[in-house]
Amino acid sequence: MPSLACRRPSPNRAAERRWFDELPEDVLILIFCQCRIDELFALRLTNVKTRDLxxxxxxTVAPSVGRSTFPHNDLLLTLPGDPSDYTIQWLKGLIPQHLAAILVDRHRFSHEWAQQRYGIPAEDPYGNVLRARxxxxxCVLRRLSKISxxxxxxxxxxxxxxTTDLAWKVVHPSRFKFxxxxxxxxxxxKRRLEYIKNIPDELAKDYKLMFMLLSSAFRTSLSNYGDDYKPWIFDWGCGIDGQRLLRRGNSWLTWFVLHEGPTLFWEQWWSLSPGCPKTKNYIRDRSIEAWFGEAKIEPEDFVRQFLPKEWNxxxxxxxxxxxxxAYRVQKAMEEKAASTSGDFTAVNxxxxxxxxxxxxxxxxENGIAPVIETLSHVPFHVDFRCPEELFQKFCSLRNERAEVLTSPPRNGRVD
Incomplete structure (x- = not known):
């Protein structure tokens, strides 16, 4: 049997290797066309030649990348009127458009009582006006996060x-850090408030409309009970009325959303594999990790020992x-949205x-088939544990109702 000794590399092996950007242009273009949006944007940053190509x-590249990223979203990829409209900006614009489509579509499943009424499927043109807003x-949220x-x-x-503040680095490092x-x-x-001051009132209304829908993705519903769900640790109350607090800016989680921006939702809803177990809790886990920051306690230890009544x-x-x-930003946006019209329907x-x-x-009634569903696989919700206080109230009401239903009927009539 011949020896299995390692084969020595050919002296010309190094010369045979090619860097990525040394491949023929037609090969590179074929590779670009197979990329998803995130991958293409990453490639553009590698070197000047790749970016220019x-x-x-x-x-040629943009429509293929769009189809690779959104294989079943035909309405989103409606062809521009002119091939010259296919640009990098067109590709970038698909991201907020698709996030809007997900938000409007999946909102149907945000509340158990909604019965799929409050939402519009992503492939139904009827929702184009709402999705555009x-x-x-x-886009406004992206700008706010870009400032951060x-x-x-x-x-x-x-x-x-x-310079006095700079001197604290030596004298008092912790004070310097703060x-x-x-x-x-x-x-x-300061920069955010200046930005809000200068945007059109209609954009402020669109932002408020978007944030109202976005808050519905964060749930502490009764079905989220038990150790399989991590608690809402960011504020006192453990998520009771968390959606409203998030919208108004009264929750620390609002700061986190403003800081991270749309990328946070793009990752969980679309960029990461929905089949990966960690994807559905990506936003939740990222927010908990950020809340602890450099605190000495381990997040897992804190969550495991968490007692709502002793929250700190x-x-x-x-x-x-x-x-x-975060509250000041949301308040400024609300005031901007209400500056020309206080009509609640404009942001509802x-x-x-x-x-x-x-x-x-x-x-x-006319026998028209429902629009095809394309976003059923999206891990839309950001689920936290149902607050103990809320769960106990629900149990009490359920027991009271059960007693009423099982109690014998009264035979006599009370005058």
């Missing part, structure tokens, strides 16, 4: 307002700043959903 052939809201990203990428010296954090948040708030903030000094500033999606319910009923 993608830009040169974007009219929600997509605008996602830009400031957090600045070095400490650029953030601090005085000052850098606080002044970052000050700068972020692991980093109240920092989190109070974040809560306060229920109007669109009730109109669609009537349309759907008419279609059924």
């Amino acid at each position: 993608i830009s040169e052939y974007i009219a 929600v997509a605008n809201g996602w 990203e830009d400031v957090y990428n600045m070095n400490a010296k650029s953030v601090l307002r005085s 000052e850098v954090f606080r002044q970052r948040e000050d700068l972020i708030l 903030d692991v980093n109240e000094k920092w989190h109070s700043v974040q809560r306060d500033y 999606p229920i109007v669109y959903f009730t109109q669609y319910a009537e349309c759907r009923q008419l279609r059924a």
Whole structure:
């Protein structure tokens, strides 16, 4: 039997290797066309040649990348009127549009009592107007998060307002660290408020409309009871009325959403594999990890020992700043949205959903088949444990009702 000794590499082996950007252009273009959006954007950052080649052939690459990313979403990929409309910006615009489609579609399943009434399937053109507004809201959220990203990428010296603050680095490191954090948040708030001041009122309304729908994805429903669900640890109350607190900016979770932006939802809802067990809890786990920050206690230990009545903030000094500033952003946006019209229907999606319910009923009466469902696999919800107080109240009401139903009827009549 011949020896199995390792084969020595050929002297010319190194010369035979090619870097990715040294492949023939037609091969590179074929590779680009097989990419998803995230992959193509990552490739554009590798080197100048790759970026320029993608830009040169974007009219060919873009529709293929769109189809690879959204294989069953025909309405989203409606062809532009002119091939020159296929651009990098067109691809980027698909992300908020698709997030809007998911939000409007999956909202039907946010509440057990909704019975699929409050939502519009992603492939139904009837929802185009609402989806366009929600997509605008996602773009506003992206801008707010980009402000945070830009400031957090600045070095400490650029953030601090005085040399005295810089001196704390040697004298009192923990105070220096907090000052850098606080002044970052000050700068972020200032830039965000300036941005909100200058956007059109209609954009503020679209943002508020989007956020109202988005809050419905965060659930602490009665069915979420037990150790399989992690508790809402961010605020006192453990998630009771959490959706409203999130919308208004009274929850720490609002700060986290403003900081992370649409990318957080893009990852869980579409970019990550829905078959991976961790995907459905991606947003929940990321938020819990961020809430603990550099706290010495391990998140898993805290969650395991969690007692709602003994809730305490692991980093109240920092989190109070974040809560306060998130509230100011949401309040400024609400005031901007109400500056020209205080009509609640302008920021209420229920109007669109009730109109669609009537349309759907008419279609059924005329024998028109329902629109095909394409987003059933999306892990839409961000599930937290049902608060103990809420669960106990539910149990009490259920027991009282059971007693009434099982008690014997009265024979006599009370005058």
